[in-house]
Amino acid sequence: MTRLRRRYLPRRRVLVFGVLVVAAAVAAGMVSTDRATRQAATAKLTATRLSIFQDKAPEAPSALQSRLDVLAAGYGEDVGIAVTDVASGWTAGVGQHRLYPQQSVSKLWVAIALMRAVDEGRIDLNAWVTMDDADRSVFFQPVVAEYRQGRYVTPVSDLLRRALVESDNAANDRLMRELGGPEGVRAALEDMGLTDVKVGAYERDLQAQTAGLSWRHEYGFGRNFQNAREALPMAVREAAADAYVSDPLDGASPAAITAALAALSRGALLSEESTLRITSLMTAARTGPRRLKGGLPPGWSIAHKTGTGQDFQGASLGINDVGLLTAPDGRTYAVAVMLPRTRHPVTARLAFMQSVSGAVVEQWMRDTGTTVAD
CATH class of the missing domain: 1.10.287 (Helix Hairpins)
Structure with a gap:
């Protein structure tokens, strides 16, 4: 800051x-x-x-900080947590200033950079773009199923929805192209003061580098990427995975993420219309329904973006969820939970994330004097 x-x-x-x-x-x-x-x-x-x-900013509530410390220690692995009160600015957390892999959380910064360009009149959301096989990415890219004779014509707004709601890698990579590539996104973020969150690279290049590969066009078809990855010597894959976790190309700290989310929520980054579009799409996100969202009681809402990295040697690299949690009275908290390399089963990961959102709910109840019966 x-x-x-x-x-x-x-x-x-x-x-x-x-x-x-x-x-x-x-x-x-x-x-x-x-x-x-x-x-x-x-x-x-x-x-x-x-x-x-x-x-x-005021100090974070000691009860919340203590609770997060206990939760992190109980998980038994390296974790990053940050909770920021949007109204007052305090932040509680564990490892909140360290850099962690973001994975698809970085799609959020691409979307914000895009809407900044819309606010400035440089990009029209209703403009039509043509995608073809050169736009293929890796892993989850459902937009490719829409191709007819190797092409798909769609408005920019459709790609934005696909990137945030479905976490479509090909849609996200194409939006980055519209912004001038990773360098264009980085320049837009810097202009907004978001110097501590990174996109790093196109999704396809990031995933290739994490696996120890260099992106090739044919990897965008079928299981070609997975087959090439599996053919690599184990030592190459291990070195690439270790390098990614220790110095992630798409790295960001939990505190930097929650600060950016708080700024977004307060309308300090985009116009009111663009802010609403971003947060509405985040609210409609289909990914991670049992991560942070799963720990919220009725009456709470969440606008969020998840990240899910590759599995390697029994561990998953970059399992994250970040978002804006809003209480029944409208009080909003920006929250980030990041697991850089976790070997715990999926059920334990979900329970941990839910316990963090539960801790936020408990803090709100203390602040407002609310009880479960209320």
Whole structure:
């Protein structure tokens, strides 16, 4: 957070000038009124972008911090947890400042970068794009089933929905292409002050590198990727997996993720319309119904994004769930749970994530004086 303040606070002095330049350009006929309006609006957003990052956020509740410590110790493996109160800014957590593999959590940053471009008038969600075999990715890519004669024509908005709701890898990779690739996404995130969350690479390149491969076009068909992976010497795969977990190309810390989610929730990153579109799609997510969501009682809601990495030697690399948990009274908490390399069975992983969301519910009950009977 300190780095974010250093980078952006000086820019506030020139924001008014930027807005005046846009106004002058409109008067001179240099840009359209609509585009100038969008630019002025995003300049205003930039001026308030870091309002979520208070100079001195209050300390996290000790009861919640103690509970998270106990849960993490009980799990018995390396875990990352962060819980941020969106309204007050406090953050509790375990390993919250370490970098962990995100896997498909990174699709969220691609979506935010895309909606930033929409706010600025650089991308039209209703624009049509054509996907073909060059857009194939790896693992889960249901959009490929829509191909007819090797092509699929669809609006950008459809790809956004597929990426966030279904976690479609090919849809996500194509959105990244529309943004100028990983470098374009990274530049957009940096412009918003999100310097501590990374996309790293196209999904297909990330998965290939994690397995010890370099992406090849034919890996996007059938089981070609899995067959190539299985043909590698075990030492190559072990080295690649260890390198990925220790220094993930798509790494982010739980605290950086919850800070970004809190900023999104407060409208500090995107326009109101774009914020609503992102959070609505996150609410409709079909993945991970028994992760964080499974620990919430009736009356609570969640807008979230999961991440699920490859299995190797009895372990799964990058099992995550991050999201915005909203209580019945509207109080919202940004939560991230990240398991970089877990050997526990799926039931134990789910129970752990649910226990974290349960701990958030318990803290809300303490804060509001709510009982189970209420």
